[in-house]
Amino acid sequence: MDKVKFEVEIAIKASPNMIYQYISSPSNLQEWFADKVNARGKIFSFVWEGEEELAELIIKKSDDRIRFKWLESEGDDSFFEMKIQVDALTKDVSLIVTDFADDEDDVEEAKQLWESQVEELKHTIGA
Numbered sequence: 001m002d003k004v005k006f007e008v009e010i011a012i013k014a015s016p017n018m019i020y021q022y023i024s025s026p027s028n029l030q031e032w033f034a035d036k037v038n039a040r041g042k043i044f045s046f047v048w049e050g051e052e053e054l055a056e057l058i059i060k061k062s063d064d065r066i067r068f069k070w071l072e073s074e075g076d077d078s079f080f081e082m083k084i085q086v087d088a089l090t091k092d093v094s095l096i097v098t099d100f101a102d103d104e105d106d107v108e109e110a111k112q113l114w115e116s117q118v119e120e121l122k123h124t125i126g127a
Contacts, residue, residue, distance in 0.1 A: 003078045003100035006107050009085075010118045011094050014127040016063045016084045019095060022121055023082045024066050032121040044068065055080075076100075095121075 012019060022028040026037040026044065036047035042057040058079060059067035065083040078100035085094045095118055101110040121127075 003073075003076060003102060004104050004107055005078075005098065005100050006111060008097045008099075008111050008114045008118075009094050010097075010115060010122075011092055012118070012122055012125075012127045014093060014122075014125050016086060016093060018125055019084050019093065019121075020063045020066075022125060023084075023095075024060060032124045033117055043071075073100075 022032065026039045029044075029046075030037040034046040034048055036045075038045045039057075044055050044057060046053045046055065054071040055068035056071060057066070058069050059065060059081070063084065065081055067079050067081040069079045080099040081097070083096045083098070085096050086092070087094075097114045097118070099110060099114065101107045
């Protein structure tokens with residue numbers, strides 16, 4: 001069964017450079033995204049409540065975006081990406097998260113989880 005792609009866009013009052021530091025480095029990801037984060041080369045280990053998930057770093061563009069592919073989802077096109085967007089006119093900064101849910105019923109819950117995580121990020125960086 002195909003996964004359902006979704007996006008969440010959340011405004012963050014912080015510089016793209018600061019946000020990028022918090023979405024790309026294991027130690028900073030550990031402050032807001034997962035209980036524990038380690039990286040060996042392109043493989044990142046994310047731990048939540050004792051459960052480890054492995055993801056491969058697919059794209060890393062400085063001050064722009066980072067994209068991971070869960071190793072357990074090798075057989076599909078799913079990924080999760082955190083992209084920094086700056087409005088050309090207002091200079092407002094947003095974090096756009098693209099992710100996949102197992103089915104349509106899981107999309108709202110997954111969006112809420114991301115919104116909660118990004119709120120934690122905002123709290124961590126004082127945005």
